[in-house]
Amino acid sequence: MTSTEQLLSQAVATNPGDWGLRADLLAKQVERGGLAEANQTLLEAPVAVPDEAMLHRVTDLTGKLDECSAGIRQVLAWFIGANPESGFARLLQAQVTHHAGDHATALAQYRAAKKRDASLIDPHLDALHAAAVARIAAAVVPAAAEPTGSPVEDHPHVDVDGENRSIIVGEGGEMIHAHEKDSDTRAKISAVVVAVVTHIAALVVFGFLVIAQ
Known part of the structure; x- marks a missing residue:
């Protein structure tokens, strides 16, 4: 642990609700490879991230790190709980969930994000959505009706x-x-x-x- 990281750790302990300090500490921990510590730094946050910009920074730092999965999921859940109409936060949540391999949940989260902001785009999640739609369409298309073989009765001419x-x-x-x-x-x-x-x-x-x- 560097002296800078030690100072940041002390600052976070003194000001636990300051996400600027916490994000700086996260960056140092990830840079050093202390991923378990970074996950703990996320889990110990007493308040939700203040805005989407900070949420993006924190997710960018830890969203694709398996060791930080529990921490970043909690951070995202808290932010969405405080800001339920944030399509961007739901998109970040869907991306993290998709990276973790839970595709069904990721697709539901992505749909929720698009419902709130149709301009949001993620190529991987779009491909996942298209595949799901194709499966549903294939399931609901009825099989071709087979002929019964019953002869059609001829009506006599009068x-x-x-x-x-x-x-x-x-x-x-x-x-x-x-x-x-x-x-x-x-x-x-x-x-x-x-x-x-x-x-x-x-x-x-x-x-x-x-x-x-």
Whole structure:
């Protein structure tokens, strides 16, 4: 332990809530290879990290160190507890979790981060998300329906007076020849057209009468 590290250790003991001093001590411990001590320095912090910038610094120092996993996870959890809408903090948490090998939890944390800030990007977590979506899509696509092999019944043609004619079933169940149905339809359309023309003519006449007055 260098003299600088000793002084920083004493300063942290005197001011345990000062994350600036604690981060400086962490940097010296990591540089020296004292990773177990660095983990303890994280765990002994009595308060959450004050802001995202400091959280980023601390995570950058220890986030990928297996020996500091417990400490940095606690630091991240405390910060998110105090700042639940911080997408950046949740992204850092997802990255640390992903590095630890817990991909399912990391993906859930990454989704929570993106929900709060859609601009956040991590290529490794994006690839993990894409793979998860592909698995879900493959699971929900139903298998192609196999043919039942049941023959389709043929409906016999209705022969009237020795000729094949189109038949339409009426509302009462009676059969009506297609040409009769067409005649009824044309008659109804003609009646509608006459009514519309009459209505328009009446409106025109009424308009002229109003103008004349």
